[in-house]
């Protein structure tokens with residue numbers, strides 16, 4: 044029997060699931076669930092569930108790891124995760140881990156949180172926060188990502204903490220490829236914190252800027268872009284970051300409220316920058332924090348930071364499994 048998969052959309056997960064059960068029966072197999080743009084102009088958020096009737100899903104779909112959760116299955120934690128935007132396969136994997144750690148399903152919220160946190164620690168990669176305490180890491184860290192995602196603010200938070208709390212020598216560089224005045228905001232932070240800032244527009248000028256900042260133990264590099272779809276600009280940025288005469292560690296920034304398709308597009312477009320760490324910004328704005336798991340699965344990069352608001356320098360933390368577990372359990376960010 045061919046696999047008869049169909050997609051259902053609604054504004055809430057429960058409504059989409061009800062449609063699935065109504066049309067495909069109570070034992071329908073959920074193949075995936077994701078957040079999409081809905082409405083005539085893509086202005087609203089909808090949940091899309093792809094499902095197939097029981098019996099129409101070939102064994103190959105199961106063996107290749109293509110999802111599999113039944114609409115009738117009441118496993119509380121698994122549904123909670125899927126509803127939170129965790130990809131169905133990841134939710135299944137996490138639940139398998141939880142079950143193998145303890146035969147009894149966790150009941151209280153505290154039990155769920157601690158079981159989930161252990162499973163996340165085993166399944167996902169955390170770490171990679173920049174800092175002198177983390178030996179062996181690059182001195183220079185650049186933040187890349189779409190315009191408005193929070194790169195400059197993230198750098199201001201990290202720079203302020205390092206300079207004012209840890210008392211480390213910090214320097215800033217802004218790569219302003221088009222000389223569009225993109226360094227102004229970072230310059231204001233540099234002045235407030237009392238640290239030097241240099242501006243660069245290509246590999247050579249970045250190399251010179253890094254030489255000028257030779258005394259700094261940590262250098263944060265901001266990237267100001269204006270043409271997100273301009274592939275030439277992305278490869279020029281890559282050239283700049285990779286040929287600066289010193290290793291530059293590249294953090295990709297994604298906002299926790301981004302949709303799957305947006306994350307995929309950003310990842311594809313910025314692939315030449317060869318990011319090695321992932322920072323999730325605006326976690327405070329995300330309604331479905333499972334997107335953080337989706338982003339980690341999609342990129343395969345270690346999660347370095349969560350940013351949780353606009354306050355500089357308070358609203359940033361090193362990403363960890365405990366915090367992600369409590370976010371997935373619906374706890375407030377602040």
Ligand SMILES: Nc1nc2c(ncn2[C@@H]2O[C@H](COP(=O)(O)OP(=O)(O)O)[C@@H](O)[C@H]2O)c(=O)[nH]1
Pocket residue numbers: 188189190191192193194195196197324325326327328350351352353358
């Ligand atoms: N709610 C929230 N807003 C943030 C966060 N990080 C940055 N912002 C805001 O997002 C906007 C764009 O930030 P900016 O750092 O200029 O983004 P950039 O274009 O990537 O450099 C600013 O209004 C910031 O205050 C965050 O973690 N949470």
Ligand SMILES: [Mg+2]
Pocket residue numbers: 194195196228265266267
């Ligand atoms: Mg900026």
